[in-house]
Structure formats: structure tokens, C-alpha cells
Amino acid sequence: MQDRTPDGPVRELLASVLEALNIPHPATIGDTEQHDRVLNERVMHARIALVGVLERGDDPAWTTAYLRERLAEHPPTGYRHHGTPPPPSCGKCRKPFDPADTRFDGRARHGETPWCRRCVDSCHESTDAFHACPICDPTRRGGEGR
Template structure:
């Protein structure tokens, strides 16, 4: 596999493999973010697989990464974040609470 294809596949994995929410309350935000990212993946893959693509694979990969940066996996507490907070002695309620200013 060439480096450009590998880079695109890495960006696709980055887009879709986001951390799961710690609570069902975070599921709505997770689903919205993952859906937005999946849409950008589909656009990128269609662009690359088009018989006469307007842009090359390198440009498409860069564009996909820009879109991922615009739709970060944020706005919910992940399982990993909750476990880390619990390990520091926080209660479950504290561990799954969003920091002030971050709304779901």
C-alpha cells in the first residue's frame, strides 16, 4: 500500500474511531459528532474513487483532516475520561460531569 492511501485510511479511522461516551447522556452528542464525521468520510471516499476525481488523494486527505478538526470528539465525557477521574478519587457524578462551559 502506498503512503498516500495509508494516510487516507488513517484519517478515515481517526474520523470513525472516536471514544465512546461514559453515560447515555453523552450518546446524543457522540452520535451527532460521529454522524458528521462519517458524512465527511463518505465525501472523501467518493472523491477518491471517482473515475475522474477533481483533486488527488493527498488533497482529499488534507481536506478530510480539516473537517475532523472542525468536528472534534468533544462535548461529552468519554469512558476513558470517567475512569481517569474515578482513579483520582472522584465520585461517579463528578467523573461524568462536563467541565463548566461545556454543554451537551
């Protein structure tokens, strides 16, 4: 039985098509939209490359280089990949920290604490005599006992 594995330019073209299609799965449903957007762009360019070689007779080596350039323009980024840990989040509101939001009541981490600036700000502004939260009274309501 003879080996039917393609060689040379055709093999390289097939490898680049596989690279276009074989991107990491999204980590959550919220990441699906960006994953699908990236995958659709990559599929479109792979299809153009295959049609060029199979129907128009384009040079496979040139088409492979073209496809790899287009794939570099659409890397599988902008979404969390399956298996990546979730970003650090506030111990009170559970929303991810946003280091770029440095307002006094923003979503950045408050110093080295496990809370965001917004939760610390709202805790310190509380006028409720019975106010108890993990920030001001760490021994109550799920705090860490800091």
C-alpha cells in the same frame, strides 16, 4: 507472498478515515446524543472524501488534507468519554457542581464543603424543628461528620 499494505497518499487517506470513525465511546447514555452527532458529522466527511477519490478520481493527498481540516472542525468533544471519572457532585442532592452558577442558591460548590449552594441555602432556611440533614447534622443521614 507480497505485502499488500497501501503506501503513500492512499495509506494517509485510509488513516484519516480511520481517525474519523475511531472516536471514544460515550461514558453514559446521556452522552450518546452528542457522541452520535459528532460521529455523524465525521462519517459524512469521510464518505465525501472516499467518494471523491474512488468515483471522481480526486487526488488522494489533497483529499486527505481536506478531510483532516474537516475533522478538526468536529473534534470528539462535548461529551464524556468512556473511562473518564464522573464530575464532582453535591454530597446531598448528587447533582454535578456547576462553577458557572454562582448565585447564592446555585449549583456551584459552597466553599470547600462537599455541598452545592442550593442545598446549603435550603438547609439554612429550614423551619422544621426536626430538620436533620448531612449539612447541618453531619453525624446523621449519611454525613461525613464535619
